[in-house]
Amino acid sequence: MDIFSNLAMGFEIAFSPWTLFLAVIGCFLGTIIGALPGLGPSNGVAIMIPLTFTLGLDATAALVLLTSIYYGAMYGGRISSILLNIPGDEPALMTTLDGYPMAKQGRAGDALVISGVASFVGALLATIGLAFLAPMLSRIAYQFGPAEYFALYLLAFSTLGGISSNNQAKAALASCFGLMIAMIGLDPNSGMPRLTGGNLHLMDGVDFLVAIVGLFAVSEVFFFIESHGKSGALGVKLDKVTVPWRDIWETKWTMLRSSVLGFIAGVLPGAGASLGSFLTYMMEKSIAGEKGGFGKGAVKGVAAPEAGNNAAAGGALVPMLTLGVPGSGTTAVLLAVLMTLNITPGPTLFTDRPDVVWGLIASLLISNFVLLAMNVPMVKIFVKILQVPPAVLMPGVTMISFVGIYSLTGSYFDLLLVVGFGVMGYVLRKLDIPTVPVIMGILLGNAMEKSLRDAMVLSDGDWTYLFGSSISTGLIVAAVLGFIAPIFLRRFLTKPQRVSD
Amino acid sequence: MTRLTDRIFGLVTILVAFMYIMSATQIQASFLSDPVGSKTFPIIVAVVAVICGGVMILRPDAEPDWPEGYTLLSIAISVALLIGYSYALKPVGFLIPTAVVAGAISYQISPRPRFAALAGIGLSIGLFVLFKFILGLGLSGLPKGMGL
Known part of the structure; x- marks a missing residue:
C-alpha cells in the first residue's frame, strides 16, 4: 500500500534532528500557550505565525513548528479548563463542565491525567484517520470544478454558525463582514483596485494575519482590562499527580467512541472542534443517563470532550488539506499558515508536495507521543505557568502581537489595523457575534468569488450551472439545510452553560 | 425601546453595507471582463449583510452587559x-x-x-x-x- 511508503517518507523528514527539535519546541510552547488563561489554540497560534515567518524557516519546518504548537495548545487548554474553569477556546468549554467540579473535589491530578490520556487517544486516532482519509478525499476533490468549490464554500459558511452559535443572523453577518473585507484591494481578475476608498495602504487588501491577530489576540486584552484580571486566580490546589489506571481503563470505550464521533465532526467543513466536543459530551451524557453524574465531576465527562475535541482537531485537517476549507477557528489559522507559506491546499497538494503533507502527518504522530510525555508526568511544570499574573501576561501578548506584525510587514498602517480589528473583535464578542466566520471570510473570500466567476465564465453567465453536477447540487442543498436546521434544533439542543462557583 | 445594542448595531450594519454597495457600483470596469464582473459578488454579500442587520433590528438578543x-x-x-x-x-x-x-x-x-x-x-x-x-x-x- 502506498500509504505506508508515503508515511515512511514522512517519518524520514520528521525524524531529522532539526524537524524533531522544532516539533518538541512546538509541543512545549503550545502546551504553555494552551495552559495560559486567555490564550487558546487560535489566538496562540495567531501570534506565533508572524514570528515564525520572520525566522525564515522553510515550509515544512514552519508547518511542523506551528502545527505542533496547535496540537500542544489543544492539550494545554485542558489545564486552564480544569484548574481555573477558564476554557482557552470554545471547544474547551465542555471540559470545564466536569473537569472543574472534579478539581474542586480534590481530584485535579486525576482529571489532568485522564484528560491528557483522552487527548492522546483522540489525537492519535484522528491523525491515523487523517493519513487514510485525506488521500481518498483528495482523489474525490479532483472532480471539483469551480461550481463545486463555490458550493463547498457556501456550505462551510452556512454550517459555521451551526449549533455553536446562538443566532443564525449574527453568524451569517460575521461571514459577510469577512467576505466584505476580503473584497478590498485589487480585483484578482481585472487588476483594478476596488473598495479601497482611495487609500493606498488598502491596495494590497487586508492581510489576514493582521485580522487574526487583532480579532483573536488584541480583543482578548480588552476583556482582561474589563475584568481587571480577576478571573486569573488559581481556584483549586493540585497535590500529588498519580495515574488513575482504573479510571482510564473504565473510560476506554468512551474515549474510542468520542474519538470516532469527534473525528467525523471535525471532517465536516465548517463544523469543527466545537461541534466535536459538544456532540461527544452529549452522547456520553445520554449513554450514562442520570446515574452518570455528568456535570458533577464525572470521569467520563472529562474524557469524552477531550478525546472528541482533539479528534476533531485532527479531523478538521482533512478538509483543510484536501479542499482548502478549514473546519474550525484554529484550522482557519492553520490555513493562514499555509497561505503565507505559499502552499495552496487542495488535491494537488498531495501530488505536488507530498513531502509537506506526509512530513506533517508523521510529525503530528510524533508530536502526540511527545505531548503525552509532557502532559502527564510533567503537568506540574505547566500548572506553575498558570500563576503568571494577567497584568504581566496580557501586555506581553499585546507587544508580541504588535512586534510580530510589524516585523512581517514593517508598516504602521497594519498596526493601526490590528488595533481596529482588536476593537472590532471586542464589540463583536460583546454582541455575541462569532469572530471565526470573519476570519474565514477574509481567508476564503477571494477564492470563493473567483470560483463563482470562473464558473460563470465556463457557463457563459448561466446561473443554473451552479446546480449542474450532483456534487454541487448536493453541497448547496446541504448548505441550505445546515443553515436552517439549527434554528429549529436549537430548541432541543441547548448548550450547557458554564459551571459557576 | 429595549435591547438597544443589537438594534443600533443592526442599523449601523445596514448603513455600512449601503455605503459598501454605493462604493461597489463605482468600481471601474476593465477591458478584461467576465460575465460576473468586479461588482456583483461584493454587492450580493452586502445585500445579505443588510438582511442580517434587519433581522438584528427586528429580533434583537438580550442586552450585553457593557462596562461602565x-x-x-x-x-x-x-x-x-x-x-x-x-x-x-x-x-x-x-x-x-x-x-x-x-x-x-x-x-x-x-x-x-x-x-x-x-x-x-x-x-x-x-x-x-x-x-x-x-x-x-x-x-x-x-x-x-x-x-x-
Whole structure:
C-alpha cells in the first residue's frame, strides 16, 4: 500500500534532528500557550505565525513548528479548563463542565491525567484517520470544478454558525463582514483596485494575519482590562499527580467512541472542534443517563470532550488539506499558515508536495507521543505557568502581537489595523457575534468569488450551472439545510452553560 | 425601546453595507471582463449583510452587559495608547514605547503603579533581548541614530 511508503517518507523528514527539535519546541510552547488563561489554540497560534515567518524557516519546518504548537495548545487548554474553569477556546468549554467540579473535589491530578490520556487517544486516532482519509478525499476533490468549490464554500459558511452559535443572523453577518473585507484591494481578475476608498495602504487588501491577530489576540486584552484580571486566580490546589489506571481503563470505550464521533465532526467543513466536543459530551451524557453524574465531576465527562475535541482537531485537517476549507477557528489559522507559506491546499497538494503533507502527518504522530510525555508526568511544570499574573501576561501578548506584525510587514498602517480589528473583535464578542466566520471570510473570500466567476465564465453567465453536477447540487442543498436546521434544533439542543462557583 | 445594542448595531450594519454597495457600483470596469464582473459578488454579500442587520433590528438578543464609567475609560485609554504605539514604533524604536504601553496596559488590568512600571520595563527589555538577540529580528531598540 502506498500509504505506508508515503508515511515512511514522512517519518524520514520528521525524524531529522532539526524537524524533531522544532516539533518538541512546538509541543512545549503550545502546551504553555494552551495552559495560559486567555490564550487558546487560535489566538496562540495567531501570534506565533508572524514570528515564525520572520525566522525564515522553510515550509515544512514552519508547518511542523506551528502545527505542533496547535496540537500542544489543544492539550494545554485542558489545564486552564480544569484548574481555573477558564476554557482557552470554545471547544474547551465542555471540559470545564466536569473537569472543574472534579478539581474542586480534590481530584485535579486525576482529571489532568485522564484528560491528557483522552487527548492522546483522540489525537492519535484522528491523525491515523487523517493519513487514510485525506488521500481518498483528495482523489474525490479532483472532480471539483469551480461550481463545486463555490458550493463547498457556501456550505462551510452556512454550517459555521451551526449549533455553536446562538443566532443564525449574527453568524451569517460575521461571514459577510469577512467576505466584505476580503473584497478590498485589487480585483484578482481585472487588476483594478476596488473598495479601497482611495487609500493606498488598502491596495494590497487586508492581510489576514493582521485580522487574526487583532480579532483573536488584541480583543482578548480588552476583556482582561474589563475584568481587571480577576478571573486569573488559581481556584483549586493540585497535590500529588498519580495515574488513575482504573479510571482510564473504565473510560476506554468512551474515549474510542468520542474519538470516532469527534473525528467525523471535525471532517465536516465548517463544523469543527466545537461541534466535536459538544456532540461527544452529549452522547456520553445520554449513554450514562442520570446515574452518570455528568456535570458533577464525572470521569467520563472529562474524557469524552477531550478525546472528541482533539479528534476533531485532527479531523478538521482533512478538509483543510484536501479542499482548502478549514473546519474550525484554529484550522482557519492553520490555513493562514499555509497561505503565507505559499502552499495552496487542495488535491494537488498531495501530488505536488507530498513531502509537506506526509512530513506533517508523521510529525503530528510524533508530536502526540511527545505531548503525552509532557502532559502527564510533567503537568506540574505547566500548572506553575498558570500563576503568571494577567497584568504581566496580557501586555506581553499585546507587544508580541504588535512586534510580530510589524516585523512581517514593517508598516504602521497594519498596526493601526490590528488595533481596529482588536476593537472590532471586542464589540463583536460583546454582541455575541462569532469572530471565526470573519476570519474565514477574509481567508476564503477571494477564492470563493473567483470560483463563482470562473464558473460563470465556463457557463457563459448561466446561473443554473451552479446546480449542474450532483456534487454541487448536493453541497448547496446541504448548505441550505445546515443553515436552517439549527434554528429549529436549537430548541432541543441547548448548550450547557458554564459551571459557576 | 429595549435591547438597544443589537438594534443600533443592526442599523449601523445596514448603513455600512449601503455605503459598501454605493462604493461597489463605482468600481471601474476593465477591458478584461467576465460575465460576473468586479461588482456583483461584493454587492450580493452586502445585500445579505443588510438582511442580517434587519433581522438584528427586528429580533434583537438580550442586552450585553457593557462596562461602565471607569472601565470603559480604561479600554478607551488603552486603544489610544495602542494607536500611539503604532505610530511611534518606527521612529522612536522598540524599548521606550513598549515600556510605556506595556506598563500602562498592566496598570489598566491591575492598578498597582510600582508593579505596572516594573512589568513595563521588564517586558520591554526582556522581549527586546528575545526578539533581537535570540530570534534575530531586525528591530531597532532606540530612536534613530542612537545605536542598538
